[in-house]
Amino acid sequence: MKLLKHIISAMIYSLFLTTCGYIETLERGNPLDNPNTKARIVFENKETITVNVGKETEIRKKIYLKNTGYSAANGVKATFFTTSSFITPISPDTWPTTIDYGNIPAKTNKWVDDKGIEHSYAWTLLYTIRFSVSSKTPKDTQIPINISIVDDSGSRWIDSFNVLVQ
Numbered sequence: 642m643k644l645l646k647h648i649i650s651a652m653i654y655s656l657f658l659t660t661c662g663y664i665e666t667l668e669r670g671n672p673l674d675n676p677n678t679k680a681r682i683v684f685e686n687k688e689t690i691t692v693n694v695g696k697e698t699e700i701r702k703k704i705y706l707k708n709t710g711y712s713a714a715n716g717v718k719a720t721f722f723t724t725s726s727f728i729t730p731i732s733p734d735t736w737p738t739t740i741d742y743g744n745i746p747a748k749t750n751k752w753v754d755d756k757g758i759e760h761s762y763a764w765t766l767l768y769t770i771r772f773s774v775s776s777k778t779p780k781d782t783q784i785p786i787n788i789s790i791v792d793d794s795g796s797r798w799i800d801s802f803n804v805l806v807q
Contacts, residue, residue: 680713680745680792681708681709681714681798682706682717682790682792682798683707684706684790684800684802685705685707686704688802689803689804690804691806692778692805692806692807694779696776697775699731701768701770702770703767703769704719704740704788705750705752706719706751706752706790707751708748709748710747711747711748712747713746714745714796715744715793715794716744717742717744717745717790717791718741718791718792719739719788719789719790720738720739720788720789721738721739721786722736722737722738722786723736723784726775727778727806728772728786728804729773732755732768736772738770740753740757740770741753742757752769753769754768755769755770780807781805781807782806783803784803784804784805785801786802786803786804787799787800788800788801788802
């Protein structure tokens with residue numbers, strides 16, 4: 642009986658401490674002031690693309706943007722660019738180019754084609770960007786493809802992926 646009393650007391654005490662901690666957390670500041678309540682856009686599929694040296698190679702890439710934040714990102718636009726002369730844009734045919742992703746709700750990802758049309762399935766033959774890598778690119782050259790992402794609130798994120806010629 643004495644053991645049961647200690648177990649019940651310990652459970653009540655634990656519950657009390659947990660509840661007090663929860664109340665204390667709720668009373669600490671305004672949750673709207675928390676930076677974690679804002680939108681945060683990241684480029685999801687940033688693996689390096691490897692191509693063979695001495696061969697002109699066309700790259701087709703779907704660019705998935707993910708909102709890892711806690712509120713929607715509205716009016717999201719991604720601008721693609723590179724400073725490398727070994728890259729030739731195909732679609733869109735000039736760089737830098739800006740593609741409209743529209744609104745991205747919190748905790749979701751989105752990809753659009755080069756016209757800014759959203760697609761919910763990954764198997765389509767459409768891509769966000771297409772470009773070619775010159776056959777004259779020297780071996781072991783790493784070419785960054787940069788992505789500048791903005792939304793209507795003025796938030797800005799920079800990301801990139803690389804093309805490696807081997």
